[in-house]
Amino acid sequence: MSGVVTLTPAPVLDRTYLVASMAPGKVNRAIEVHEYMSGKGLNVSRTLHVARHPTAAVMPIGRDDEHLLFRTPFPHILRIMPIQGRIRVNTAIVEDGGRTTNVNQSAIPMSTTDWNRVVDLTVEQIQDMDADWLCASGTHPFNSDTDDYVDMTGLFERVREAGARVALDTSGVPLDRLVTSGLVNLIKPNADELANLVGRNLATIGEALEAGRELNHGGVEVALVSLGADGALAITSDDAVWGAAVAPQLVNTTGAGDATLAGFLGNSIREDGSHELDLERALATAVSWGALAVSLPTTLITGLEDAPVPTVAAPDPERVLLEATHLTKK
Numbered sequence: 001m002s003g004v005v006t007l008t009p010a011p012v013l014d015r016t017y018l019v020a021s022m023a024p025g026k027v028n029r030a031i032e033v034h035e036y037m038s039g040k041g042l043n044v045s046r047t048l049h050v051a052r053h054p055t056a057a058v059m060p061i062g063r064d065d066e067h068l069l070f071r072t073p074f075p076h077i078l079r080i081m082p083i084q085g086r087i088r089v090n091t092a093i094v095e096d097g098g099r100t101t102n103v104n105q106s107a108i109p110m111s112t113t114d115w116n117r118v119v120d121l122t123v124e125q126i127q128d129m130d131a132d133w134l135c136a137s138g139t140h141p142f143n144s145d146t147d148d149y150v151d152m153t154g155l156f157e158r159v160r161e162a163g164a165r166v167a168l169d170t171s172g173v174p175l176d177r178l179v180t181s182g183l184v185n186l187i188k189p190n191a192d193e194l195a196n197l198v199g200r201n202l203a204t205i206g207e208a209l210e211a212g213r214e215l216n217h218g219g220v221e222v223a224l225v226s227l228g229a230d231g232a233l234a235i236t237s238d239d240a241v242w243g244a245a246v247a248p249q250l251v252n253t254t255g256a257g258d259a260t261l262a263g264f265l266g267n268s269i270r271e272d273g274s275h276e277l278d279l280e281r282a283l284a285t286a287v288s289w290g291a292l293a294v295s296l297p298t299t300l301i302t303g304l305e306d307a308p309v310p311t312v313a314a315p316d317p318e319r320v321l322l323e324a325t326h327l328t329k330k
C-alpha cells in the first residue's frame, strides 16, 4: 500500500447564514443555514480521494460533536480521535450581493493526554497504509497543560521512522519553529507566509526562488511555494520548477492551497518502490488542481475532469508578482 495520511489538528465547523441584508445590533432572519465540517487536512484528503489516491484524514473531534461527522462528505476516509470539549465554530453571515461578515473562534486547547492520542492514531494510520506522506495542515491548537502550541516534533520523528515523508502547511509561530527542525520534508507556504518566514517582502519570482532556497538550506527538501494567480514554484536545493494554469473562472480562492498540495502529494506517491520525486510532474498537477479550486464555490472538489491544462517551465526570475506580499511581524 501507499498513500497520504492527513492530520487536521484543529478542525472547525463552518456555519453559514444567508440573510437578505445584515442589520448589526438588530434581529436578523436567516433565509438558509448551512453547516459543514471543514479543515485543511480534510480538504487535502477529500481531493486525493476524488482522484482515487489512498488517503485517510485524522482529526480530533469533541465527544459532544461526533454526530457532525455523519453529515460530512466521504465519512469513510475520516479517522476520528474523540477528545474532551467541543469543536470550534466559524460563522459567516452572507448577504444578498455577497457581502460577508465572519466571526471565527480560536482553536480550542487540548490536553497532553488527548494530543498523545492524536499522535498515536496518526502514526498507526501511517503504518497501516505504509503511507508515503503525512500532511499536517492548518492551525495548530494550544496544549492546555503547557500553555504553548502542541508539540509536533515527536509525531514527525515517528512518522519519519516509519518511512514516510512529512509535509507541513501552517503559518505563524508553529511554522517558524518547525521549518528549521530538520523533520519537515515539504512545506507549502503562500507568498505572504514565505515572506514572513524569511523576514522580507518578495516582489519577483527570482526573490521567491531565493527565499525558497533559504528554506532548503534550513533542512526542507521541497519548498512548494504557491503564488496565487502567479502559479507556484517547486524548489529543492538543486532544482526549481515554475508552473501555472489558467483558472476557468474566479469564484472562491479559499482552499486553493489545499488543492495544490493534494495535487503535488498525489503525484509523489511512490511507484515501483521508488522514492524519487518528479518535481515537474507533481507541480503540473498541483497548479492544475489549484486553478480548478478557485473556479468552484466551496472547498469541496467533486471531480477533476475539468482541471485546466498546466504549463510548467524554468522560473523566470525577472517576472514581477501580480500581488505584493505583506509582512505581519517585525
Ligand SMILES: Nc1ncnc2c1ncn2[C@@H]1O[C@H](COP(=O)(O)OP(=O)(O)OP(=O)(O)O)[C@@H](O)[C@H]1O
Residues within 6 Å of the ligand: 189, 190, 191, 225, 226, 227, 228, 229, 230, 231, 232, 244, 245, 246, 247, 250, 253, 254, 255, 256, 257, 258, 259, 260, 286, 287, 288, 289, 290, 291, 294
Ligand atoms: N487567480 C488564480 N488563477 C489561477 N490559479 C490560481 C489563482 N489563484 C490561485 N491559483 C492556484 O492555486 C494555488 C494556490 O493558491 P494560493 O497561493 O492563493 O494558496 P493559499 O493562499 O495557500 O490558499 P488557501 O490557504 O486558502 O488554501 C496557486 O499556486 C495557483 O496554482
Ligand SMILES: [Mg+2]
Residues within 6 Å of the ligand: 190, 257, 258
Ligand atoms: Mg494556504
